[in-house]
Amino acid sequence: xxxxxxxxxxxxxxxxxxxxxxxxxxxxxxxxxxxxxxxxxxxxxxxxxxxxxxxxxxxxxxxxxxxxxxxxxxxxxxxxxxxxxxxxxxxxxxxxxxxxxxxxxxxxxxxxxxxxxxxxxxxxxxxxxxxxxxxxxxxxx
Amino acid sequence: xxxxxxxxxxxxxxxxxxxxxxxxxxxxxxxxxxxxxxxxxxxxxxxxxxxxxxxxxxxxxxxxxxxxxxxxxxxxxxxxxxxxxxxxxxxxxxxxxxxxxxxxxxxxxxxxxxxxxxxxxxxxxxxxxxxxxxxxxxxxx
DNA sequence: TATTGTTATACTCTATAACTATA
DNA sequence: TATAGTTATAGAGTATAACAATA
Numbered sequence: 001x002x003x004x005x006x007x008x009x010x011x012x013x014x015x016x017x018x019x020x021x022x023x024x025x026x027x028x029x030x031x032x033x034x035x036x037x038x039x040x041x042x043x044x045x046x047x048x049x050x051x052x053x054x055x056x057x058x059x060x061x062x063x064x065x066x067x068x069x070x071x072x073x074x075x076x077x078x079x080x081x082x083x084x085x086x087x088x089x090x091x092x093x094x095x096x097x098x099x100x101x102x103x104x105x106x107x108x109x110x111x112x113x114x115x116x117x118x119x120x121x122x123x124x125x126x127x128x129x130x131x132x133x134x135x136x137x138x139x140x141x
Numbered sequence: 142x143x144x145x146x147x148x149x150x151x152x153x154x155x156x157x158x159x160x161x162x163x164x165x166x167x168x169x170x171x172x173x174x175x176x177x178x179x180x181x182x183x184x185x186x187x188x189x190x191x192x193x194x195x196x197x198x199x200x201x202x203x204x205x206x207x208x209x210x211x212x213x214x215x216x217x218x219x220x221x222x223x224x225x226x227x228x229x230x231x232x233x234x235x236x237x238x239x240x241x242x243x244x245x246x247x248x249x250x251x252x253x254x255x256x257x258x259x260x261x262x263x264x265x266x267x268x269x270x271x272x273x274x275x276x277x278x279x280x281x282x
Numbered sequence: 283t284a285t286t287g288t289t290a291t292a293c294t295c296t297a298t299a300a301c302t303a304t305a
Numbered sequence: 306t307a308t309a310g311t312t313a314t315a316g317a318g319t320a321t322a323a324c325a326a327t328a
């Protein structure tokens with residue numbers, strides 16, 4: 001317990017971030033559930049605002065390509081997207097949201113943004129500050 | 142696209158937070174995987190630094206109590222915790238980490254804290270600032 | 283009666299490996 | 306040969322409902 005006041009240990013920071021992540025995760029789960037989607041399905045729709053291939057979607061979801069088959073199957077069965085063929089390379093499937101899919105994506109987006117108790121507690125200045133810090137964290141790669 | 146400069150929309154902020162969450166999630170998954178744990182098992186061990194009942198653990202994991210039975214089963218099978226009986230109320234199971242469980246928990250904690258590329262990009266001052274903002278977000282409930 | 287934890291069930295997500303159809 | 310996507314498989318997380326033991 002030799003904690004110097006001037007040198008912040010990462011412990012507290014990571015703990016806090018995990019706590020905020022937990023609440024945000026619960027919020028996201030509730031939002032997708034209201035629309036009859038699993039969290040991962042909602043995430044997929046979000047990433048498909050621009051059409052992408054199966055492999056690209058896998059990268060964005062941080063999961064193996066084999067999982068995407070099932071996720072896309074279920075979204076396609078709900079009529080939320082279509083697997084289009086690509087003339088230049090017939091191996092590739094181009095995933096395109098249907099109108100219903102785009103509509104549901106917008107609804108989900110709205111719900112996620114509405115009443116996020118985490119962020120509503122911050123002043124406008126603090127939100128700008130947090131935005132700046134998060135940008136720094138994500139920048140580059 | 143009528144975005145006023147002075148009024149920050151929550152959109153960008155939420156997007157950024159989700160991006161940071163995604164990377165942190167990948168980091169956590171990698172850390173637990175190295176120790177032969179699922180992310181949820183690692184999370185459970187983390188929450189059991191203090192002994193808790195099944196129901197308490199369920200609350201902390203934001204999931205139904207019925208799931209905790211399986212999660213605890215698997216941790217118990219690995220010898221990482223024990224279900225102790227509570228004399229005052231024989232319905233309750235008191236979950237206590239074994240020495241091996243506590244050791245693994247410390248290892249996981251170390252790995253999570255080490256080389257978090259997200260936080261290493263921030264200056265000490267910025268980390269303190271982020272810590273303050275995250276505290277505000279979590280405060281109260 | 284109410285509560286704690288379990289079981290049964292069914293679905294989703296997950297990675298690995300083997301497969302297909304293209305390139 | 307290499308790549309994009311699929312299938313098969315097995316394990317883990319998830320919620321709901323019904324249940325046993327205890328309060």
